[in-house]
Amino acid sequence: MIRVSGLARRYGEVQALGGIDFSVARGEVVGFLGPNGAGKTTTLRILLGLVAPSAGRAFIDEHPVDDPRRDVRALIGYLPETSPIPGEVSVRRHLAFVARIQGLPRGRRRAAVDAALGRCGLEPVADRPVGQLSKGYRQRVGIAQAIVHEPPVLILDEPTSGLDPNQRVEIRALIRALSPDRTIIFSSHVLAEVEAVATRVIILHRGQVVADAPAAGLLAGQGLRVRVPDAQLDAALARVRAIEGVTGAHRAGEALHVDAAPAVAPAIARALEGLDLLELSPIRGDLEATFRRLTGAA
Ligand SMILES: Nc1ncnc2c1ncn2[C@@H]1O[C@H](COP(=O)(O)OP(=O)(O)OP(=O)(O)O)[C@@H](O)[C@H]1O
Ligand SMILES: [Mg+2]
Structure with missing residues (x-):
């Protein structure tokens, strides 16, 4: 469902990605781990077509992400590392707006918004301005925004950063609940998270993949x-x-x-x-x- 080969990206002198390969099969939940500056966000943004690679290629569902004949973005729901959601609009109106810019036909938008509100546990705050919500709820709004057009692939960049332990547990449960019918890649520094949610772990370090293994495999054989x-x-x-x-x-x-x-x-x-x-x-x-x-x- 996701495949990258020889993917590299340089920013001036900085080699952010040094030619990486990995693929993610349909239905997998991959934890994308790495210290600060490892290249996680760069990789995810390349998958979204927001950053162009200096070398190598990236595919979503076998379509090159820069395929001009196909809107590969439509296959992906994206939670950015920092999501600038306007504060004054209500959750429901914001999601309706996102549904519209995602190209959902008018007749389907309401049902899509209700479904996203339900799946993300946002009904109790649906009519409150986004700016008044707790960070945990705002993160749910970000995830609802990512799934409102029902994409088969979800890319979540640090979905639990800045959350308290309870909110983290809730977001993890949400990711798990979303996983059965989606391919998910999420980045994180929090290792417990990856253990709790991911089926596979890819560890990135200084722009290189240093581990790519089933989550359980990485933990086996400790004596x-x-x-x-x-x-x-x-x-x-x-x-x-x-x-x-x-x-x-x-x-x-x-x-x-x-x-x-x-x-x-x-x-x-x-x-x-x-x-x-x-x-x-x-x-x-x-x-x-x-x-x-x-x-x-x-
Ligand atoms: N727009 C940019 N201009 C210059 N350098 C950049 C840019 N974006 C990223 N970099 C550099 O590329 C490297 C990889 O950054 P990236 O944001 O992909 O890492 P990350 O793994 O997401 O880190 P973090 O855990 O802090 O979010 C870093 O050295 C970073 O400083
Ligand atoms: Mg990052």
Whole structure:
């Protein structure tokens, strides 16, 4: 549904994108991660035809985004990083205006606006001026604006930035609710978000793709945590290292970090018989650490 190949963009001396490739299949929800300045917004704006690449190509549904014979933009709903929605107009009027400029025929606009209000949970504030709403509600208006013409592709640039934790959870739930019949790519700095919503993660760093994997895959294989009383740590370490299936083990604070698959846990428990085993648990995937490792900020 989305495909880019060899995509590069330079701003004067700054190489914002250094030739990237990725594709997003229909129905996927991709979390587009990267530190500040990684090139996320640049990539998303190229997909929208708002920025021209210096090299490479981008396709939406196999149409080049700069295809003059087709309005590829009509396939996309876009939530910009900062959306300048006029403050005085009511939510409903604003959405009606967007429906009109998106080219929806007059007879379909009302139903489209009602549907977008409903899907984004905006009915209670539909007749209030956008400027009076909380940031969370304003973000919903931005998302409603992106979906009002029912595009198959949604591009959301930092949909939860600046929101409090409750509002974030709500926006995540909204993205999830929108996902079954759409292809979604959303950028974020918040790793928990990507875990909670995305089926796949693409990590961008200094204009390069440094990871592109299923969200679950990035988090797998983090090892096991073993805790015994301090006085027994050295003994435990020696025994654990001798177990088949353990590829490494080291002290991590008051516990041991054992490189092994979860299936090795029973063998570890047996090997530690006679010691006081306080904890033996799989280490939950830490996207944060993975991210720091891949982006060299560890
Ligand atoms: N219009 C522009 N003119 C000059 N340089 C630009 C322009 N837009 C982006 N850049 C530069 O390109 C690089 C990538 O910027 P981009 O906005 O794509 O990053 P980002 O990943 O979206 O960052 P953030 O997380 O801060 O939103 C940065 O070094 C940025 O300074
Ligand atoms: Mg950005």
